[in-house]
Amino acid sequence: MSLISNIPYHSLTIGQKIAFTRPITAADVALFAEVSGDHNPVHLDADFAASTPFKEPIAHGMLSGALISAGIACHLPGPGSIYLEQQVRFMRPVKLGDVVKVELEVLEKLPKNRVRLATRVFNQTDQAVVEGIALVIAPTEQQHVAMPVLPHTKLP
């Protein structure tokens, strides 16, 4: 178990940021293919990908969306947040082996505990790969939540 703390609405400030990095592996892309149902060979087959404009396998765009959603749920504002809206713009492909940085920033505090966040994903050369905006209801009370550790999932 790891213990995750949220940032309640009253403690959020405009400009407040969190960021975390994550390597994107072939295993991540295979898991995302499995859970989404998108087995397109541009993500899974290097020979096929070589015949596309991308030249090499790329991650599913929405894998970056999944990482953004995890950043909101676990970090800013964290546990107790209710996700209302997300807009994403896919600017560049994420390639297998890239290390992406997810950055969230408080843009606006709105009535009824709503918060607008900038949601950005960069690759290891600081190029923006995804930009977007999220709208969430922030939690009103401080919580410290134990996150279950899952057995590590692998393709057999």
Add this chain to the structure above:
Amino acid sequence: MSLISNIPYHSLTIGQKIAFTRPITAADVALFAEVSGDHNPVHLDADFAASTPFKEPIAHGMLSGALISAGIACHLPGPGSIYLEQQVRFMRPVKLGDVVKVELEVLEKLPKNRVRLATRVFNQTDQAVVEGIALVIAPTEQQHVAMPVLPHTKLP
């Protein structure tokens, strides 16, 4: 291998729809937790979820986003599409055991092979759980693409 055909830009028509259904299982939610990094117990722990406004475990909202992205990549317009933008509004939670229907509809054909799609997800009682809009570059040529079958992924 299953063979998936795309619908090139010139064959797309306003109002054209595709839909597919998908049961949402505890295994799906565990896989999404693993690949996103969001191990929040509201998704994974029935006892914890009972203490939340949701009362029972719910799927990650962005799992519906992943299914939408798969519908675009595999069905409408299908292989060869380039995903530019997605906006989603999370309207109701998806509960474990729900069977969701993903529906995509061509709203607008734009210059440079761009297409705007309505992206909707319903639960088994026809309640909208997610609504949104996607912008994609549709493929210009008919393709029939073999989708690799992945070994079925399970938590050990």
